Amino acid sequence: MSWKLNCHADLMEQAMTRKILAMGAAPGLISLAGGMPAPESFPVAQIKEAAGKVLTDTPAAALQYGVSDGYMPLREWVSQDLEKRGVHYAPDQILITNGSQQAISLAAWVFLEDGAKLAVETPTYLAAISTFRPTGCDFVDMPCDCDGPIPEELYKVADARFAYVIPNFQNPAGLLISAKRRRAIAEAASELGLPIFEDNPYGDLYYDNEPPAPLAAVDPENTIYGGSFSKVLSPGMRVGYVACPKPVYKYFLNLKSAIDVHTNMLNQMIVHEVVKDGFLDNHLESVRSRYKVHRDAMAQALTKYMPKEAAWQTPSGGMFFWVTFPEGTDCTSLLDEAVKRGVAYVPGEAFYAIDPPTNSLRLSFVTVSVEQIDAGVKMLAELLS
């Protein structure tokens, strides 16, 4: 038999996500590689109660086919939640997706194709790269400084189909774009006719100050906004959303409808039941308190153990430290030895769409204990010294 595949089939990769998940499972290994929330943060009792309620009160709705846009009460809740953040999208501009990863992949197929340009931060989220790449698009780097993409230089990527930006505690670099810079980026992009895809899975995980309003607050008509319940409730339920300007909403909706009909109803209804009366307010306080301790522990361990050539900034939110070593350090090939010694990380290389340097790595601090953070960073520092 012969399998003639799409010409980009070999670009279909699993990023490192899968390898990371497999690593997390090796017994004894301290995995600083994972991007997984701490299971202790899952509100199990509330989800269980909600599941019981939904399956008692409205079983037919929870188990039957639903509309492709998603469960309307959840879309209304998302619209109101965004409103509180200064972002205006009506419920009929909200599409519920299988986690925000699917929001990214819908954007990939609606906008991209062979040779289309896509502007990305450098480094950027590895699984977004995996989603964009099989479209055959050309990645172009947005000129960035330590406050994110540089507005005055966006004209250099103005011919991109859109710019993919993670303004809050960027994965992997941990960067938070300032309020002033956000406005300047959004305004420059609008003037240039460069649409923005704003990916915001981490915005609620702040440990110092609440982040400024999203880019989408400035010009929602030029911004597609992706959000998720993965980091604040449960990633395994795969409930996220995308908010779109009306002219492009229908393409997202039509594609979603064609590819998997709709996001599973049961979990949409459970999520709505859990969040509808303000549960997240207190819950997020407790998640933030938990993660802040871990963030501080990792900052302390890095300071204590890392050679002075290593550089990092303590992130004010999110899940990751991004550590850079002198040029010539090959964090990619060191991974195997690190795993042998009992600690895992994600090589920085995985976060570059083009010309990846190898002298950086990403460390997650949320799934592991404070003791493991100390032990893991120590092992890593010894290896890299």
Added chain:
Amino acid sequence: MSWKLNCHADLMEQAMTRKILAMGAAPGLISLAGGMPAPESFPVAQIKEAAGKVLTDTPAAALQYGVSDGYMPLREWVSQDLEKRGVHYAPDQILITNGSQQAISLAAWVFLEDGAKLAVETPTYLAAISTFRPTGCDFVDMPCDCDGPIPEELYKVADARFAYVIPNFQNPAGLLISAKRRRAIAEAASELGLPIFEDNPYGDLYYDNEPPAPLAAVDPENTIYGGSFSKVLSPGMRVGYVACPKPVYKYFLNLKSAIDVHTNMLNQMIVHEVVKDGFLDNHLESVRSRYKVHRDAMAQALTKYMPKEAAWQTPSGGMFFWVTFPEGTDCTSLLDEAVKRGVAYVPGEAFYAIDPPTNSLRLSFVTVSVEQIDAGVKMLAELLS
């Protein structure tokens, strides 16, 4: 701002699925349009019990990120279930998807692209057409007779990337391919190097005799097989699967991983908990008994009311009657008047990828009551007489 879209974005359509779902909601309307299982057939008590058990015993696994392939015990169950049908795929060849619709869309992106040929039955499943079309593929009709695709003529479509076939109670035409023909199709396709995508959402919904073994039983190495829990448990949970030959499995897996990481864990574990001890055996007996009554009622109503020019075959399973009228009848434009009178159907046109005729329509008998079937068919017959 400017939205420069993928050149095929206008081919992203919702088929009629969404219009159908909306129709189902209009009060008073007898919808024979829906492709939805009867909600009375959902095993609510079992699903509720399973949800409670999963969230009590293994909450962290149900709510955390999982592997992209899917929940291993469910993949093992699927592999064993297929084995009982004479089909051999190991668990590591099974990928859990968001309903079998996503299995179809993975095949679309792994195999198809601009100008690639895709062989389909005529008519064929409307939502598969919606999924295939935005790839820019060229649809080619497989020569068919009343027993399905004609093996001796498959050479005419041998340059297609694959052939999409629904051997059991085909949607929309209700056709069941015979055992002898199945073997001949599978053998001819293997010889020609024409891979088959066998879509089997309806195989368990038989009302007369159990269908013959799937095409995949003959040559699993040349067949990709899509299955679903939508029609036998619950469509709203969006749990289906695809079984692949090893050389193509990794592409399906990598793409799945990139587009939405994995199918939601909670529902995968609930489905497994419900089915693992043989629940489906008795449950399916009761679903079949229920639907058989409806099938018989629709056969009777059609015989009683339809003009003698109308033609149909009573399907021996599945969910649909396919009714054809004399050439010149325009079932598409009659739909609005039918809805005004209080009955809905799906115009046959929606099921043709190319050159759609308009003189047929699809009627579903599973969601509506026996009384509604009689009243709906009567109204429809009056309109079409």
